[in-house]
Amino acid sequence: MRKTGIAAALLLIGLSQPALAENKGETVTFAPYVGGYTFQGDQHLETSPVLGFRLGYNFTENWALEGVIDYLKTEGTRTNNKAEMVRYGGDLLYNFMPKNSFVPYLAVGAGGLNFTSGGHPDARLVANYGGGVKWFLAENFALRADVRGLNYSMSKIYTNVEYTLGLHIAVGAPKPAPAPVVVAEPVVEAAAPKAAPVVVAPPPVPAPTSTLSAEPATLEKGKTTTLTWSSANTSGCEIQPGIGPVPASGSKVITPAANTSYTLTCNGEGGKTTTSVAGVAVTEPVIKEAAAAKASAVAAGSRLALKVNFDTGKSIIKKQYYDELKVVGDGLNEQKNLKGVIEGHTDNVGSAKSNQLLSQRRANAVRDYIVKNFKIDKKRLAAKGFGQTKPVADNATAEGRAQNRRIEATFEEIPNFKADADQQPAKPVKKAVKKKVAKKKAAAKK
Numbered sequence: 001m002r003k004t005g006i007a008a009a010l011l012l013i014g015l016s017q018p019a020l021a022e023n024k025g026e027t028v029t030f031a032p033y034v035g036g037y038t039f040q041g042d043q044h045l046e047t048s049p050v051l052g053f054r055l056g057y058n059f060t061e062n063w064a065l066e067g068v069i070d071y072l073k074t075e076g077t078r079t080n081n082k083a084e085m086v087r088y089g090g091d092l093l094y095n096f097m098p099k100n101s102f103v104p105y106l107a108v109g110a111g112g113l114n115f116t117s118g119g120h121p122d123a124r125l126v127a128n129y130g131g132g133v134k135w136f137l138a139e140n141f142a143l144r145a146d147v148r149g150l151n152y153s154m155s156k157i158y159t160n161v162e163y164t165l166g167l168h169i170a171v172g173a174p175k176p177a178p179a180p181v182v183v184a185e186p187v188v189e190a191a192a193p194k195a196a197p198v199v200v201a202p203p204p205v206p207a208p209t210s211t212l213s214a215e216p217a218t219l220e221k222g223k224t225t226t227l228t229w230s231s232a233n234t235s236g237c238e239i240q241p242g243i244g245p246v247p248a249s250g251s252k253v254i255t256p257a258a259n260t261s262y263t264l265t266c267n268g269e270g271g272k273t274t275t276s277v278a279g280v281a282v283t284e285p286v287i288k289e290a291a292a293a294k295a296s297a298v299a300a301g302s303r304l305a306l307k308v309n310f311d312t313g314k315s316i317i318k319k320q321y322y323d324e325l326k327v328v329g330d331g332l333n334e335q336k337n338l339k340g341v342i343e344g345h346t347d348n349v350g351s352a353k354s355n356q357l358l359s360q361r362r363a364n365a366v367r368d369y370i371v372k373n374f375k376i377d378k379k380r381l382a383a384k385g386f387g388q389t390k391p392v393a394d395n396a397t398a399e400g401r402a403q404n405r406r407i408e409a410t411f412e413e414i415p416n417f418k419a420d421a422d423q424q425p426a427k428p429v430k431k432a433v434k435k436k437v438a439k440k441k442a443a444a445k446k
Helices: 003-015 287-296 319-334 352-374 398-404 429-445
Strands: 026-038 048-056 063-075 082-095 101-118 120-138 141-155 159-171 209-215 218-220 225-232 235-238 245-246 250-253 260-267 271-281 301-308 339-346 380-387 406-413
Touching: 026 141, 026 398, 048 082, 048 159, 048 245, 063 101, 101 141, 120 301, 209 260, 225 235, 225 260, 225 271, 301 319, 319 352, 339 352, 352 380, 352 406
Parallel strands: 209 271, 218 271, 339 380
Antiparallel strands: 026 048, 026 159, 048 063, 063 082, 082 101, 101 120, 120 141, 141 159, 209 225, 225 250, 235 245, 235 260, 260 271, 301 406, 339 406
């Protein structure tokens, strides 16, 4: 208990003297450190220890500039390849609460990075950002913890993380100037003049103010918009038409049926009022034009990307995509001189064989749905799966893989097609020939 009390007393004494533990300006700083370095996952490199050194100068108690160099060794997570890295550069620091013994800071900097793997050196520019804390244990001595994010470009932008713990030693702080000696002047008492009475005028009554806006200000019928308002120096507000009393500020989602002008009215002191107006324009939804634009995509020589997504490994079409397939069905019924192919495509996740089979099943499902629900002749619509063989984007990214998992439809004109072929009766050529031959035989007998 006695030792614990002594330690607590020493700690209180240290905390009660912040002038002996602070971040001072016009000092040179030395900061050796050790820590860890973690690589971005797709670099396939082990997290490794790192050691380094910082040399800096505090221009003021807040601003500082540091040079840095550190070094590490690591190896691959998939292979036994060894790798070495040396980083160097400069950082700009801003120290918060520099008069305290506990000084947090932010840092940003840039420099170079030399990376050697398998005997092949590679130099890159690197940018870093982060921060840390300094805990001063004495006037010019502190423990220091630091975390940095490091960005550099190879085949893409990589982000690594370095976290360190070390010392902070400052030298060369200027000594404070001695306090000036103040000589007290003799005090001569004088009779205080009587103060004139002070007349305090009542403060002016502030005028009420308000704002009102609608976002969006133009919308299709049946859609919603948001009214947002605010006011100052008011005691009561309302919005008309159809809303009524509202708080001094806020927002409300509404569904106007027609063009409407909304007015916010607020009352202030002394009978003053303020008003703000926001108009909302309501338009009829354009349905026929949109359908015609989609139907026009079904044409000879065109390629139509269908927005149809499937669950992983499945080929069942969801109801939400029926309207997308209706475009193809309606287009083929309107243009009976066309035939088409439904194409299935996948990304490269999984084996090429499984992707080929999955793309064929999905193409078959789309083809069968259109044939059945829109009464299309099976001979006019084929299905073909291409698997992962025809990507339209980079499979190395999630966005690219999503674009490659697609259904497309292509169309071409049926050769020698006649639009009225079903309505024209066949010409009885053979019967006409037989009648002519019979007439000739009858004439010969005569």
